[in-house]
Amino acid sequence: MNSESVAFLTERLLKNVDGCREGRMDAEAFLQEAENLLGGLPLYPARTITEVGTAVGEKLDALPAVAVDLTLRLMGSTERAVRAMTVAVIARLARYQPGMWVETALHLINDDDWEVRDLAAHIFDTPDAGDGAADFHLQFVCDTVTDWVINPNERIRRAASHALLRYAVCHAEFRPRWLDMLDPLITDTSEYVRFSLVSALRTLGRADGPLVLNYMESALNRLTDESREVFRLTLDHAFTAKYPERKSELLARL
Structure with a gap:
């Protein structure tokens, strides 16, 4: 149009x-x-x-x-x-x-x-x-999205993974907090939710690859079948090409 x-x-x-x-x-x-x-x-x-x-x-x-x-x-x-x-x-x-x-x-x-x-x-x-x-009420929005992460409705949990994604991309200081908020989704029982999280992690990875890789490494001690799938799919993306050694190390441990 x-x-x-x-x-x-x-x-x-x-x-x-x-x-x-x-x-x-x-x-x-x-x-x-x-x-x-x-x-x-x-x-x-x-x-x-x-x-x-x-x-x-x-x-x-x-x-x-x-x-x-x-x-x-x-x-x-x-x-x-x-x-x-x-x-x-x-x-x-x-x-x-x-x-x-x-x-x-x-x-x-x-x-x-x-x-x-x-x-x-x-x-x-x-x-x-x-x-x-x-941009005006970050704490309120974070509290709201945190509630969405544990909502029984998978559509709402799926939305949580993208609800503050643009804000995280634009504000480097917020990214660790964003990852912490969404952490429960790496073991979500819904494939629909997990695939949405993969998309979000890939998007943030383009902006801050080391942070996403560090996050995945920190979660290796609590791996489940669901989180392994999330991490493998996240690593299967162009942003990881800049960090071939880190990618290989993580894949070997999954």
Whole structure:
């Protein structure tokens, strides 16, 4: 989608927000218009959905009287593109008050569409541009993600592995804490969760290979079949090519 189309979508949605604020449009009509505008829009690359949703979130952030109602309407849409956009809306609204949006975040993390779930995992994370809830309320977000790590729902545990990944990549001092938070996932009984952790470790490995390798070495004394699989798959990635001896040593001990 070109920039003109994105601008058109954004302008229409923002005008509709104004219509709701002024009483010219009700929440149901707002939802229907959003579904008409976004229906069938691909979710990836996510830049378009995120850009539109962020703009709507910025608008709603200044309109608390209608923000919650309209956001909840969008979240309940049957159109996956609308639900995906809602992730960006909530990410914007949650920057200063993440506690208000934990339950809605969990709803989207548990969405039936896997692409919506993947986007929702980053709802409190540092966005590609600007700031997120983690940048303003890191302790709260860490406590929330720590709870997700032990949640009975595997979709929520899976989201935990990526929930602060961008923040960890951007903030070197946070990386050891991030690894410690996610440590229980290396022995998770769900392959779905473990494979997501592998993806996260590989991503961090590109930013800080030695740290990830050191973490794996420190965990060798408590290996399980599950953690062996996580570590083998993590090592089977291009970032380890810079550290061939460390890779060989670790593989020999797995």
